[in-house]
Amino acid sequence: MTFRPSPEVSIAVAGASGRMGHMLIEAIATADDCRLSGALDLAGSSAIGQDATAWLGQTSGVTVTSDLHAGLHNAHCLIDFTRPEGTLAHLKVCRELGVKAVIGTTGFSEAQKAEVADMARDIAIVMAPNMSVGVNVTLKLLQMAAQALATGYDIEIIEAHHRHKVDAPSGTALKMGEVIAQALGRDLQQCAVYERFGHTGERDPSTIGFSTIRGGDIVGDHTVLFAGTGERIEVTHKSSSRATYVQGSLRAVRFLAAHPRGLFDMFDVLNLR
Structure with a gap:
């Protein structure tokens, strides 16, 4: 999948039923230039099969799924604040489908960071331990x-x-x-x-x-x-709120629109080099 600039960026969210997942989904729903295209969660989650914004009393038409291909196939970008093993599994499918990624997951080993860097040879990734x-x-x-x-x-x-x-x-x-x-x-x-x-x-x-x-x-x-x-x-x-991580993540998504591949961090996004 090749990113084509458009009024809306299609975003998939990993960990859709978690605290960060909920905040990301809500922020995407209210952003003029973003659209929720996928919602991923673990197979055992009670959210599987439900509408991703049901908890808001709204209908998005996006169903929470544990099927990575189904959750990512319409996305330009994935936002992932989960755990290292899950993030790496998600990135492998992102690489296969040409989906970019914003990674706020922490706790990676040096070997796992090297895996992320290798995937960034084919897709654009913003990876930072804090998106604020x-x-x-x-x-x-x-x-x-x-x-x-x-x-x-x-x-x-x-x-x-x-x-x-x-x-x-x-x-x-x-x-x-x-x-x-x-x-x-x-x-x-x-x-x-x-x-x-x-x-x-x-x-x-x-x-x-x-x-x-x-x-x-x-x-x-x-x-x-x-x-x-x-x-x-x-x-x-x-x-005082995870909202700052959410808004930083959306800035990272927008930054990736101009980059087909490569590994970046928030210094790149914010032009702090």
Whole structure:
């Protein structure tokens, strides 16, 4: 399938009965330039066979399905906020059908990321651990801060999410670490510290520390602490609603309209390079 610019972009949503799925479907239904063309969910979901907007008291004509080909065959683009294994299965069918993809799934291993990159040789993919416009502007600010505070400052990343989140640290926290490490000329895999317990000795100034909080219904809080002698600088982003991820995802869909293939992130979408 080749994308042809038109007044409406046809979008399929993975995880259609989940919290993000519902928010994406509602946003697509109210966007003038988007149309819901498919809704995917797990075979055991109670939503299978129902209209995708039934929960809104509306009729879309799109039935929630676990059949990937049926759910994707009319789509220009898939938006996927599920889990790595499911996302990879979805992308394989996207590649087969020529459907582009916006991926907000987190928790990918390095090998899984390589699989996504390989698929991007044939289809256009925006993949980012956080689709929020504000978070990605924060990443740019962190890049600038790290370059200016390259010596004499210890760096710690603290993140908090709801009790249902299954991966830690969050994809956003890891992305913050990657951006900072790159700005400092370091390899995050070599300098990251994810656990501290017992007699740890003095802090290695070349490390980047991570702390994780899980509880309640916290949507997503991230703070990066640059702690120096006599001062500390804190860069914080707090999400109060998943709506920001939804609007960022739609911006990513629109960005992909001009790209037939390739792997992109939200810095590309927002022109922050």
